[in-house]
Amino acid sequence: MRERFLTGYNDFVLPFMIGMVFILTYCIIALIRIIGQLPKEDRRRFFISLITPKTLAKNIKDIFCDCLLHVKIWKRNKLLGYMHSSIAFGWFMLIVVGHIEVLLYTPHRAKLFYYPIFFRYFVAETETTMKGAVLFFLMDFFLLVVLSGIALAIIKRIRSKIFGMRRTTNPSFLDLVGLYSLWSIFPLRLLAEGFTADISGGSFLTKSLNYVFTSFLSDHANMLPSWWAYSCALGIFFCVLPFTRYMHIPSEILLIPLRNAGIKIRHARKGLAKAQVYSCPSCGLCIDACPMSVQKGNIKDTTVYLNRQIRRGNEVRIEEISDKCLLCGKCTAICPVGVEGDKLRIAQRSVRKYGLSPDYSSIDTASLAIDSRGKILYYAGCMTALTPSIRKAMESLLKKAGVEYELMDKDGGICCGRPMWMAGRFDQAKQMVEKNTGIIRNSGADTLLLSCPICYRIFKERYSLEGIRIVHHTEFIDSLISEGRLKIKRDPRKYVYHDPCELGRGSGIYEQPRNVLLRAGTLVEAAKNRKESICCGGSVGSLSLSFDKRKALTENALNNLTAASPDVIVTACPLCLSTFSRYADRKVEDIAETIDRNTSN
Amino acid sequence: MKDNIVIVGGGIAGMEAARQLLKLGYNPIIVEKSDRLGGHVAQWHCLFPDMTPAKDVVSSLIEATGRANIFLNTEISFMNRLKDSYNIMLTNGVSVIAKVVLVTTGFSVFDAGKKEEYGYGVYDQVMTNSDLEHWFNDGNDDRIDGSEMNAIGFVHCVGSRDEKARNPQCSKVCCITAVKQAIEIKKRFPDAMVYCFYMDLRMFGKKYEDFYIAAQRDYGVRFIRGRVSEVSENIEGKVIVKAEDTLAGKPVKVTLDLLVLMAGMVCNPDCSTLAGMVSLQTDSDGFFKSRDNIADITSSSRDGIYYAGACTGPKTVPETLAEARSAALEIHSYINRL
Numbered sequence: 017m018r019e020r021f022l023t024g025y026n027d028f029v030l031p032f033m034i035g036m037v038f039i040l041t042y043c044i045i046a047l048i049r050i051i052g053q054l055p056k057e058d059r060r061r062f063f064i065s066l067i068t069p070k071t072l073a074k075n076i077k078d079i080f081c082d083c084l085l086h087v088k089i090w091k092r093n094k095l096l097g098y099m100h101s102s103i104a105f106g107w108f109m110l111i112v113v114g115h116i117e118v119l120l121y122t123p124h125r126a127k128l129f130y131y132p133i134f135f136r137y138f139v140a141e142t143e144t145t146m147k148g149a150v151l152f153f154l155m156d157f158f159l160l161v162v163l164s165g166i167a168l169a170i171i172k173r174i175r176s177k178i179f180g181m182r183r184t185t186n187p188s189f190l191d192l193v194g195l196y197s198l199w200s201i202f203p204l205r206l207l208a209e210g211f212t213a214d215i216s217g218g219s220f221l222t223k224s225l226n227y228v229f230t231s232f233l234s235d236h237a238n239m240l241p242s243w244w245a246y247s248c249a250l251g252i253f254f255c256v257l258p259f260t261r262y263m264h265i266p267s268e269i270l271l272i273p274l275r276n277a278g279i280k281i282r283h284a285r286k287g288l289a290k291a292q293v294y295s296c297p298s299c300g301l302c303i304d305a306c307p308m309s310v311q312k313g314n315i316k317d318t319t320v321y322l323n324r325q326i327r328r329g330n331e332v333r334i335e336e337i338s339d340k341c342l343l344c345g346k347c348t349a350i351c352p353v354g355v356e357g358d359k360l361r362i363a364q365r366s367v368r369k370y371g372l373s374p375d376y377s378s379i380d381t382a383s384l385a386i387d388s389r390g391k392i393l394y395y396a397g398c399m400t401a402l403t404p405s406i407r408k409a410m411e412s413l414l415k416k417a418g419v420e421y422e423l424m425d426k427d428g429g430i431c432c433g434r435p436m437w438m439a440g441r442f443d444q445a446k447q448m449v450e451k452n453t454g455i456i457r458n459s460g461a462d463t464l465l466l467s468c469p470i471c472y473r474i475f476k477e478r479y480s481l482e483g484i485r486i487v488h489h490t491e492f493i494d495s496l497i498s499e500g501r502l503k504i505k506r507d508p509r510k511y512v513y514h515d516p517c518e519l520g521r522g523s524g525i526y527e528q529p530r531n532v533l534l535r536a537g538t539l540v541e542a543a544k545n546r547k548e549s550i551c552c553g554g555s556v557g558s559l560s561l562s563f564d565k566r567k568a569l570t571e572n573a574l575n576n577l578t579a580a581s582p583d584v585i586v587t588a589c590p591l592c593l594s595t596f597s598r599y600a601d602r603k604v605e606d607i608a609e610t611i612d613r614n615t616s617n
Numbered sequence: 618m619k620d621n622i623v624i625v626g627g628g629i630a631g632m633e634a635a636r637q638l639l640k641l642g643y644n645p646i647i648v649e650k651s652d653r654l655g656g657h658v659a660q661w662h663c664l665f666p667d668m669t670p671a672k673d674v675v676s677s678l679i680e681a682t683g684r685a686n687i688f689l690n691t692e693i694s695f696m697n698r699l700k701d702s703y704n705i706m707l708t709n710g711v712s713v714i715a716k717v718v719l720v721t722t723g724f725s726v727f728d729a730g731k732k733e734e735y736g737y738g739v740y741d742q743v744m745t746n747s748d749l750e751h752w753f754n755d756g757n758d759d760r761i762d763g764s765e766m767n768a769i770g771f772v773h774c775v776g777s778r779d780e781k782a783r784n785p786q787c788s789k790v791c792c793i794t795a796v797k798q799a800i801e802i803k804k805r806f807p808d809a810m811v812y813c814f815y816m817d818l819r820m821f822g823k824k825y826e827d828f829y830i831a832a833q834r835d836y837g838v839r840f841i842r843g844r845v846s847e848v849s850e851n852i853e854g855k856v857i858v859k860a861e862d863t864l865a866g867k868p869v870k871v872t873l874d875l876l877v878l879m880a881g882m883v884c885n886p887d888c889s890t891l892a893g894m895v896s897l898q899t900d901s902d903g904f905f906k907s908r909d910n911i912a913d914i915t916s917s918s919r920d921g922i923y924y925a926g927a928c929t930g931p932k933t934v935p936e937t938l939a940e941a942r943s944a945a946l947e948i949h950s951y952i953n954r955l
Contacts (some may be wrong), residue, residue, distance in 0.1 A: 140700075401847050402734040408850075563780045594733060598783060 017121035020215070021141045022360040024122075028137075028244040029130040035254030036129060042258045043266045046294075050078070050270065051459050053286035058279045065277035078272045083265070084108055089350040092301070093180035099172065102165030104265075109158040117151055136209045137243050141217035149219070156219035159209075162202045170199065185300035185320050187261075194260035195386065197253040204246040211239035233541075261298035271295040275354055284363040285326065292355045296323035302347035302357060307551040308340070310572040311565065318355030319347040326364075336560070338364035342569075343438055343557025344517040349547045365440025376430075376447040384429060386459045388422035393461035395424040395452075397468035398431060399590035405605075406467055406590055409612040410489055416615055422467070424455065432471035434518075435556045437478065449478055456481060465492055467608065469519035469589045470556065476523055488519060490588045493611055494528040498536060498569070502615050509537045511610065513580035514573075514596070515549035516589030529588050529607055536614045540580035550576050552587075554595030570599050578602070586610050619644040620716040620952055623705050625891065628656025629934065630721035630926025630941045632678040635685045637945035644684040645951075646713060648693060648885075654679050656723055662753035664934055665797040667826040667827065674934070677787060692887075696894045701955060703921060713932045717921050717948045718890065718896060720905065721941070722881040724927040725783065727776030735772060735878055740850040742873070745775075745880045746791065749798055755889070760875060766806040770858055770873045771795045772845050773815040777881025777931075788881030788901045789931040792819045795879050796832045803836040812871060814845050814860050822933065828940040841869060848876065904930045915944040923948055 023448030051059060062457045081087040085107045090097030113133035121139065125131040131138065139167045168179075176184045187195060209218060215236075218226065221416045257263060271291045281289045300322050302447045308314035315321075325333040338361040347357035352488040376460055386393070394414070414421050433448035456464060463485040472488045475481070487495075496502045511533050519525050526546050533539045544550055553569030574596060577585050587593050596604040620643050624631045627649030635645040653659065655675040663670050688709060696705045699707050729737035729745045730740045736743045744760050752758040766835045773795055777788035792815070799811045818840070820826045832838040843861040851857055862869045885901030894897050898906040905928050908916040915923050925944040926937040 401849070404736050404849060405733060405739045408739060597731065597733070598781070 017138045017217075018123060018142050019125075020138055024125055024128065024138055024241075025129065026134075026137065026240075028240065028247045029134060030247070031132060031244075031251030032130055032197060032247040032254075033251075036253035037417065039254040039257055039266075046258075047270060051289060052277065052289055053283065053290065054288070055282055056132055057161070058277075058282065058287070062274060062277045062279060066273060071276050072274075074276050075273045078276065079269055082353065083181055083268050085213065086352065092352075093348070094174075095168065096179040096181070098178070098260065099165050099168040102161045103169070106158045112154065113151060113154050113158065117155075120151070134157070134243065134247070136212050136216040136218070136222075137239075138184065140215050144599050152217055152219040156221040159206060160221055161200065163206065163321055166199055166202055167397070178452070179374060181304060183300060183303045183315065185298045185303065187298070188324065190256055190259045191261050191298065191545040193255060194256045195261050197249050197256065201246070201249045201253060204242065204249050208239065208242040208246045211242050218404070226469060250451045255561075261296070263294050264353060266295035267291055267294035268297075271354060277412050281356065281359050281363050284360075284367045285616050289360060289363055292360060293323045293326045295353045296355050297322060297353060298324070299352065301350055301352065305346045305350045305548070307342060307344055307346065307553065307569050308561070309575065310568050314340070317341070319351070319355060321354065322357065322360065322364075326360075335368070337361070339559040340561055341558060342551050342553070342555035342561065344551035344555060345521040346517075346548065346551070349521050355363040362378035362438060362440050365438075365444055368440060370441075373441075374444060376444060376451070379430065379451060381430065381451050381455055384425075384427075384455055386422055386424060386455065388424075389460035390420070391461060392419055392421040393424050393456060393459050394421050394461045394465045394467075395429070395432075395471060397425070397466065397471040397590070398429075399468045399594075403590040403593055403606070406608055408479075409606065409608040410465075410467055412612050413493065413502065413608060413615065416612075417496045417497070419501075422459070422461070424459070424464075431453070432468075432474050433472035433478070434470045437474060438557050439559060443473075443606065445478070449474070453479055453481065456484065463487060465489060467588075467590065469522065469607075470591065471515045473522045488523070488525060488588070489608055490519070490525060490532065493607065494532050497532060497611075502611070504535045504615050506535065507614055509583045510581070511584050511586050512536050512539055512540050512542055512577050512580060512606075513545075514542065514552070514577055514587040514592055517551050517555065519588055520549055521547060529586075532607060532611060533586060536610050539584050542577045543579035544576050552589075552595040554591045556591065566595075567599065574600055584610070590596065620717070621646060621713055622717045622719060622948060623648060623703070623713055623715045624719045626656070626721035626926075626928070627651075627654040627687065627689070628721060628926065628937075629658050629675065629678060630723065630758055630928075630937045631656075631927045632675075632682045633938045633941035634719055634925055634945045634948075636678065636681040638948065641685055641945065641949050643948075644686065645682075646715070647682065647688065647852075648691050648707060649687065649689050649805050652689050652837055654687070655684075656852055657726070657747075658934060660750060660754070661746065661800070662750050663797075665793045666822070666828040668797075686788070693891065693894070696891075698814065698895060698919075701921070716952055717923065718921045719925060719944055719948065720897075720917070720928050721885050721924075721926050722885045722891065724904075724930045724931065725885045727788075727880040727883045729775055729878045729880045732775055732779075732782060732878070734848060735775060735845065735876070736848045736850065736856070737915040738877055740856055740876075742850075742856045743848070743876045743878065745878045746794055746798060747880065748799070749802075749877050750842055753801060764808045764854075764874055765872050766802075768810040768812070768871060768873045769806070769875045769877065770814060770856075770871065771877045771879060772858075773813065773818075773879050774844075775878040775880050776883065778816065784881060784883050784902070786881075786931065787819065789819070789821075789882055790933050791827050791879040793822065793828065795877075796825075796829050799838045800828075800832050800836050800875065803832075803838060811836075811875075812858075812873070812947055813838060813840045814858070815840060815842060816843070816844055830905065843869070853928065882927060885928065888928065895922065895923065900930075902930070904928065915940060915947050917950070921951065923951075928931045 089100050117135055119133045172179050177400045209222040213222040213226035221397040274288055279288050300320055302319040303309055306318045322337045341361045343358045345358045400407050430451045431447035431448050436445035466488045475486045513529055513533055550573040552573050553566040586607050588607045593606050622638055622643050622645045624645050624647045627647045631647055631769050636871055658671050659675045661671040691707050691709045694706045695706045703718050705713045726747055751763055774783040777784050777799045782791055795813055803811050841862050843863040845860045847859040849857045857875045859870050900906045905924050907914045907929050923944045925941040
């Protein structure tokens with residue numbers, strides 16, 4: 017390989033250089049700002065995690081798997097996974113191999129930013145170049161890989177269904193500019209390298225293209241415009257990148273270490289929240305996942321649009337979108353980059369200014385004091401008070417198993433605080449947490465039994481009750497059965513289990529209820545279950561979704577549950593139970609009722 | 618030849634219409650899905666506000682419709698429109714061609730078990746208004762006979778005016794029915810305390826207000842304005858009701874020996890099947906939709922199909938009877954026009 021130009025420069029590199037300098041400056045400033053916005057202890061934690069070998073290794077692995085290979089998308093849909101990783105990994109390899117070429121053949125140019133990108137323009141093939149045939153082949157190969165990805169991306173715009181997506185995001189104007197410039201980069205590169213392949217060398221793709229070109233465009237003077245076009249495409253892409261969804265490419269590299277450092281959202285718009293919002297690739301997987309999208313009018317209220325509106329600073333829409341959400345957490349569960357749609361919304365709610373801020377600190381808990389030393393303390397919760405059959409069945413089970421228990425809220429009680437937490441009213445929630453912590457601590461109980469997953473989640477996450485076992489009744493029944501304290505008999509019924517959002521995705525309890533039901537009868541699964549279970553529609557998470565609008569959601573969730581035509585729908589959440597029983601065409605019951613019916617001792 | 622008129626439903630609306638149509642010289646055919654005539658009213662004990670025995674109303678109607686063709690335990694299996702009449706196939710194999718079909722399918726009582734928080738089907742001492750009427754009629758119910766009656770509560774608007782129960786409509790008759798039942802209960806158990814938990818009382822009919830005043834003044838029934846928030850059961854099996862007395866602005870908690878839920882009127886599920894056969898319109902509440910809710914309540918959007926009674930919405934007994942007569946007259950003039 018020898019250089020064709022003494023200067024190693026041509027004007028056409030300018031658009032690329034402008035774009036590159038712009039995007040680098042932008043990203044560095046943004047990086048400093050986001051890290052600066054983190055609270056002090058979080059920032060320290062982040063820096064420590066960067067030098068801890070374990071998190072460092074995890075960061076590298078995650079960046080490689082998520083940003084380049086897109087392993088999570090592969091798991092969802094092979095074609096969609098291939099499309100993403102072919103573009104990301106292919107492009108990455110083009111850059112890597114390009115740099116290797118420069119280092120190998122023209123090491124003195126390695127400090128020039130643009131040189132590896134436009135290498136083929138600046139060099140000419142010599143006799144000794146055959147040694148580089150492997151590199152030439154690799155370059156063409158990865159270019160082909162990227163081009164195949166681009167082709168799939170174009171097909172996806174027209175028919176997203178074959179990629180397993182019913183609906184995709186509506187791109188904004190700048191997104192489209194970014195999209196078209198990205199699409200054009202690689203065909204233009206092929207064109208440019210095709211023109212120069214007889215001078216600079218090439219492989220199966222560029223060489224063959226060169227033969228075609230020479231037959232009707234033999235004049236080498238035509239090569240310059242194509243290199244200009246290639247550089248312009250790159251320049252435009254980099255210049256619009258911060259204002260488009262493609263900002264997710266640099267942002268995700270920051271989000272992964274932040275997440276691995278264990279940092280939580282502390283501010284609605286700053287720090288981690290900002291990193292998450294910018295990491296959203298607008299892929300629209302959350303649109304299909306969102307239980308609200310069964311109604312077309314709600315599609316624009318999904319997480320991808322929340323991120324877009326936060327970036328635009330459209331306060332009216334941010335408020336609407338954050339209030340409407342059921343907080344089922346499914347978008348978080350399936351998001352390939354790890355945007356936490358539910359927590360992001362709670363954070364938006366928490367900065368709301370209210371005219372009235374109720375103060376619960378004056379509630380007198382003396383009358384609620386209870387002595388349950390050596391017994392189990394059963395906190396049924398307000399939703400269970402509205403579904404008395406659950407409490408009745410649970411009490412009957414406790415009696416059958418010979419468990420000594422005391423009811424914590426038999427005669428009124430204090431709310432667990434989770435609904436207030438969901439509404440973003442953390443101060444009020446904390447007051448309730450404090451009150452209940454006092455009651456539980458003073459009771460002397462060593463186990464706290466809950467039958468409502470909404471309570472269970474906040475007891476697990478926000479209460480500090482060290483030394484007290486916090487257990488949901490699904491877990492408790494499971495342990496009673498495995499200890500042999502409950503004798504269970506099978507019936508011929510076919511059961512399906514509905515994973516309540518707060519118990520499944522919220523608290524990670526999937527196995528225990530299934531273990532229990534397997535012993536009570538035949539267990540069939542819903543079309544979408546576990547992590548992807550569909551919210552019943554009754555969630556207290558939504559602040560604005562009216563009752564009549566929820567019907568379609570519940571019906572959709574029921575259709576999902578009855579896919580395997582079960583006789584009984586079993587759930588473990590009083591709210592799911594009352595929501596489903598309203599519209600179900602078959603029996604809906606709580607797991608405690610099922611087991612109570614199937615035990616005799 | 619006498620014109621056939623098919624009447625779907627043998628409740629009081631169907632029978633009253635049949636009686637009028639017989640007088641006008643037609644041949645009414647009553648199709649009733651259950652094994653007896655009289656519908657819901659036949660199971661009631663006595664009717665407000667004069668405590669008229671329901672049995673009398675129903676038996677005089679049955680007597681008056683003796684000459685009509687009556688098919689019990691029969692439903693419509695299909696119905697289709699011919700040129701100016703309907704071809705109707707019944708489940709007993711009979712097929713009829715009739716110029717006019719009168720729909721008198723009435724209502725269904727709301728399934729109180731769906732309001733689980735009130736404990737119907739969960740706690741022993743909870744019953745519905747129709748369970749109570751049964752007991753008035755045959756005096757046989759473990760919930761009442763089994764225990765001493767010291768305090769009894771009535772919960773108004775169970776499954777009516779309740780969006781969460783999918784029934785935003787007012788059932789119209791439960792306020793006054795509760796007053797009537799409270800008086801009847803008080804007559805049987807003069808020493809018992811009787812409470813009525815209501816949102817608001819709609820005493821719209823003739824003499825209803827007097828009846829309500831009498832319940833308070835003469836019988837000492839306690840009316841508490843406020844919805845019941847929670848119902849639970851104590852160890853003796855008594856029902857504990859928590860509510861808010863919104864007039865006093867205080868929470869109340871009472872222990873009751875019996876809780877009666879005033880289950881409301883909801884659309885008959887047969888409505889939608891029938892509506893599907895000849896594409897009749899139903900309203901958002903599930904009841905049939907009249908051509909006009911003011912001027913033309915007995916007509917449907919289809920020629921030759923008429924409505925009477927509670928199939929178009931909750932109605933009282935006198936309203937139902939009046940509508941049945943009016944429908945008969947409408948049918949008569951329709952046939953004469955043909």
